[in-house]
Amino acid sequence: MKNRPISKIFLFSFLLQSVLATAQSGRIPVSSENGIVSSSHHLASNAGAKILAEGGNAVDASIATAFALAVTLPSAGNIGGGGFMIYRGSDGTETSFNFREKAPLAATETMYLDENGKVKNNTNHEGLLAVGVPGTVAGLWKAHQKYGKSDWKDLLKPALKLAKKGFPVNEDMQWFFEGLKEHQEEYASTAKVFLKKNGEIYKNGEILIQKDLFKTLKRIQKKGAEGFYKGKTAELLTDFMAKNGGIITDEDLVKYEAEEMQPIKGTYRDYEIIGMPPPSSGGVAVIEMLNILEGYNMTEFGQNSANSLHVITEAMRRAFADRAMFLGDSNFNPNMPLSKLTSKNYAEKLRNSIQMEIASKSDSANFNKAHLKHESKETTHISVVDKDGNAVSMTYTLEQSYGSKHVVEGAGFLLNNEMGDFNPIPGYTNAKGLIGTDPNLIAPEKRMLSSMSPTIVAKNGKTVLVIGSPGGRTIINTVLQVILNTIDYNLDIAKAIESPRIHHQWLPDTTYFEEWGFSPDTKRIYEEMGHEIDSRSTQGRAMGIYIDPETGMRYGAADSRSYNGAAAIEIQD
Known part of the structure; x- marks a missing residue:
């Protein structure tokens, strides 16, 4: 940040450390009249804020942040994955970009099954057969071509610098390094990148340099999306696939395209909700739950009271059941009843089926053609607002x-390993876990269903909240609760994000409480209503920005559940 006489970046952290600080506290939001970037790594937030300070807009900053995360957050930041972006311009423009991964052309509905109809050796999650055609680079390129302001080449500069000069590894990465050390032969190409030449692990604070990633990013910088889907990078990817049992080909890469789509829209009280349409299930589910909860006086119930948790759980239960039955890739499921699922009339019928103080029961017998599967918690989210009020909410994984x-x-x-988000066994359900049905069975070029829920909330035509989170299926419920905390409980963005959370996803019929922050008496009353409960250490890592509709002041916060998360602000001299 030297030699920058015109502008500079201030990076907030709880301990007021340098840019090498660990996690921001999250208890106190940063504030700015200009732009803010909130992400899961302070160096990436700083990269995005640098672009804002140099005249870039929210789309530009989100792209720079995403590429920087591909270097500094290898667990989730990526160019080998995919995701979704919601954009809302200061002029009221609302759109979304779908760059979810696709099934390869050679994929089949039963590609993971053995002769007994069971998944072979977890191959839908492990090995190169589990890899979907990556979409991140295509999505970022498409968004930039439509709404970007800065030169594309400038947006790659922060990531290139981080890859070439390196960044200090942290404690949160140690478990991966230690596991990799034990499996160096199985993951030889990975060990070359993330272990030292002698096979030892990088210790906390040591510098990790990624020379091959630098070369790949340089090709993307020069040629945009073609620098990934064609040429040297494509050749390296398809050769690696062919040599190691994968099925992605040159044709898969050349045919991949990101989609610009109309967002899913709804209202909650006097706020507008702008969410991601399928293959994200988040937009539909969040709006459906908010429609149900609109009929209750949530403010009077009080945040995290037994009554509020009860009706929130019942809304979750119903939305996740509908998610299981109806949602998938819209290009393969043209008749999904999206208007019905997001309508106020439908929500009223669902609300009328809820009894106060008596829990409903989830019945797996209603879904005899579904399969239980796991959707990972490891994703990352970026929220950006620029000085002009343009906003981006982007989740990728x-x-x-x-x-x-x-x-x-x-x-x-x-x-x-996104192919694991498809349903590998057509025609099976039980009551123990996550659900998939016919709309989400495997097909060539089909995008797998996702819970990623980038969301923007507006009021009277102005953006007021940009929010999203990682967390697998819990993403939807994390986003829901931050919205409720902001609108109904009038919490600032930091407290709205930091508040304890619950999760219910229809099946299993269990509510998971974060293990801190809830009153024992509240949990006891909640259980007496008939709810089964369990605990988890944390849920999600939300990244959010709130804009005061009266003053225009922006407030940003990074979830303290994120080890390296921080909100960075732009300051113009």
């Missing part, structure tokens, strides 16, 4: 932490 764990030999980036 590799699926499980570090994706497939396989780095493309010579290209330096990790591949996703």
Whole structure:
């Protein structure tokens, strides 16, 4: 940040450390009259804020932040995965970009099953058969071509610098390094990147340099999306696939396209909700739950009271049941009843089925053609607002932490294992876990259903909240609760994000409480209503920005559940 006489970046952290600080506290939001970037790594937030300070807009800053996360947050930041972006311009323009991964052309509905109809050796999650065609670079390129302001080449500069000169690894990465050390032969190309030449791990604070990733990012900088989907990078990727049992080909890469889509829209009280349409399930589910809860006086119930938690749980239960039955890739499911699911009349019927103080029961028998599966918690989210009021909410992922764990030999980036988000066994459901039905069965070029829920909230035509989170299926409920905390409980963005959370997803019929922050008496009353409860250490890592509709002041916060998260602000001299 030297030699910058015109502008500079201030990076907030709880301990007021340098840019190498760890996590921001999140208890106190940063504030600015100009732009703010909130992400899961302070160096990436700083990269995005740098672009804002140099005249870029929210789309530009989100792209720079995303590429920087591909270097500094290998567990989730990526160019080998995919995701979604919601954009809302200061002029009221509302659009979204779908760059979710696709199934390869050679994929089949039963590609993971053995002769007994069971998944072979977890192959839908492990190995190169689990890799979907990556979409991140195509999505960022498409968004820039439509709404970007800065030169594309400038947006790659922060990531290139971080890859070439390195960044200090942290404690949160140690578990991966230690596991990789034990499996160096199985993940040889990954070990070359993330372990030292002698096979030892990088210790906390040591500098990680990624030379091959630098070369890949340089090709993307020069040629845009073609620098990834054609030429040297594409050749490295497809050769790696062919040599190691994968099925992604040159044709898969050349045919991949990101989509610009109309967002899913709804209202809550006097606020507008702008969400992501399928193959994200988040936009539909969040709006459906808010429609149900609109009929209750949530403010009077009080935040995290037994009554509020009860009706929130019942809304979650119903929205996740509908998610299981109806949602998938819209290009393969043209008749999804989206208007019905997001309508006030439908919400009223669902609300009328809720009994106060008596829990409903989730019945897996209603879904005899579904399969239970796991959707990983390892994703990352970026929220951006620029000085002109343009806003971006973007969530992207590799699926499980570090994706497939396989780095493309010579290209330096990790591949996703998103094929595990499809339903691998047609025609099976039980009551123990997550659900998938016919709309989300595997097909060539189909995008797998996702819970990623980038969301923007507006009031009287002005953006007031930009929010999103990682967390697998919990993403939807994390976003819901931050919105409720902001609108109904009048919390500032930091407290709205920091508040304890619950999660219910229809099946299993259990509510998961974060293990801190809830009154024992509240939990006791909640259980007496008939709810089964369990606990988890944390839920989600939300990144948010709130804009005061009267003053225009922006307030940003990074969830303290994120080890390296921070909100960075732009300051013009």
